[in-house]
Amino acid sequence: MLAKKEVVRKPIAASKTLKKIMANHFYELDEAAKTGSKKIAWCTSVGPAELLRGMGFLVYFPENHGAMLGASRMATELIPYANAIGYSPDICSYLTSDIGSYLARKTPLQKVYNIKSVPKPDVLVFNTNQCRDVQDWFSWYGREFNVPVIGIHTHRDIGEIKDYQIKDIAQQIKDLIPALEEVSGQKFDMDRFKEAVELSRQCSVLWRKCLETAAAIPSPWTFFDHTIHMGPAVVARGTKDAVDYYELLLAELNERVASGVAAVEGEKYRLYWEGMPIWGKLRALSELFASLRTCIVASTYCNSWIFDQLDPEEPFESMARAYTELFIVRDEAYKEQYIENCYKFFRFHGIIFHDAKTCPNNSNNRYGMPERLTKRLGIPTLTINGDLNDLRCYSEEQTKTNIEAFIEQLEEE
Numbered sequence: 001m002l003a004k005k006e007v008v009r010k011p012i013a014a015s016k017t018l019k020k021i022m023a024n025h026f027y028e029l030d031e032a033a034k035t036g037s038k039k040i041a042w043c044t045s046v047g048p049a050e051l052l053r054g055m056g057f058l059v060y061f062p063e064n065h066g067a068m069l070g071a072s073r074m075a076t077e078l079i080p081y082a083n084a085i086g087y088s089p090d091i092c093s094y095l096t097s098d099i100g101s102y103l104a105r106k107t108p109l110q111k112v113y114n115i116k117s118v119p120k121p122d123v124l125v126f127n128t129n130q131c132r133d134v135q136d137w138f139s140w141y142g143r144e145f146n147v148p149v150i151g152i153h154t155h156r157d158i159g160e161i162k163d164y165q166i167k168d169i170a171q172q173i174k175d176l177i178p179a180l181e182e183v184s185g186q187k188f189d190m191d192r193f194k195e196a197v198e199l200s201r202q203c204s205v206l207w208r209k210c211l212e213t214a215a216a217i218p219s220p221w222t223f224f225d226h227t228i229h230m231g232p233a234v235v236a237r238g239t240k241d242a243v244d245y246y247e248l249l250l251a252e253l254n255e256r257v258a259s260g261v262a263a264v265e266g267e268k269y270r271l272y273w274e275g276m277p278i279w280g281k282l283r284a285l286s287e288l289f290a291s292l293r294t295c296i297v298a299s300t301y302c303n304s305w306i307f308d309q310l311d312p313e314e315p316f317e318s319m320a321r322a323y324t325e326l327f328i329v330r331d332e333a334y335k336e337q338y339i340e341n342c343y344k345f346f347r348f349h350g351i352i353f354h355d356a357k358t359c360p361n362n363s364n365n366r367y368g369m370p371e372r373l374t375k376r377l378g379i380p381t382l383t384i385n386g387d388l389n390d391l392r393c394y395s396e397e398q399t400k401t402n403i404e405a406f407i408e409q410l411e412e413e
């Protein structure tokens, strides 16, 4: 019989600063959208944010809004609005819930920040490095607002990255400049761009260090904390605020490690999370794992905002490299080696694969990877069926039973 513990939560003090940064991000955008004081670019979460910041745009990330729709559990009721205009329930539920939110005129920004709607874009900029859905998503808004949609088309399923691929992506980034100059009304300034690249690099270095503190036993924080604290790495990379934030957070995490503070009291098992978070169930899952004395110490998802290849001396090429070397862009062999490296570093006992119904791009269980990794690493894996935002694809009871059985299996080993 599995021994369950009452959950003792360890709040992270830096969370107060985090809340301020996220609030300022949205207030600044809202103000600019109302007054026209600054141009606004929408950008995909692993799109060329540094170029946009370096050209003076405020940058808004619809995927972050998508995650808020999921976490606030508004997504499930809003998805049908997008389905009704022809966007399938089987495609990305960030896309469908976000477009649904726009059509229904309902956003979590209202409740959290008293902001009526997402900021109107002056330009939409995507990178298909993560999936094709982002281009379709932005194209819908491009038609709605009658503004330009421009982007980068990345090579996918790459093993070893070739020079011609980097040159191609670097050129595609450069090719965005004339269209962006036209929208911003400002000339491209290389020094300003380099500064944004350098700040983004610093943010990435610090974010990596923060995530790596979870290699400590016990771990000072969990995957569920990472999904919250990654906010500035997504929406504020390329700014000084993000750098300052991760310095603060890192100091707190290091202090926790030094004094042996465990995120999960009595940590007994350590797991890796592969795939998207289930945004509407973060708290429930966090409590369930904690009650089983299990800490999810690392994930592919939160590692995806580490771009420490960035180099202000070679801004275009290093951006091309950083946004192409990403896990999601790579082939199966690379991904398995990546997870093996994580296994050696974080020392986990098993892997949870989240098969997200509407995101095949971030569901790596579908072509035999769990079986191959079990063989290769000698650790068990569990696949959870669910979704990032559409909770109709997720069974709480079934998942709970499966997780408990999985931990029991670890107990017996």
Ligand code: SF4
Residues within 6 Å of the ligand: 063, 092, 093, 094, 095, 130, 131, 132, 133, 134, 276, 358, 359, 360, 361, 362, 388
């Ligand atoms: S990677 Fe998945 S979750 Fe992200 S935008 Fe693409 S389909 Fe949606």
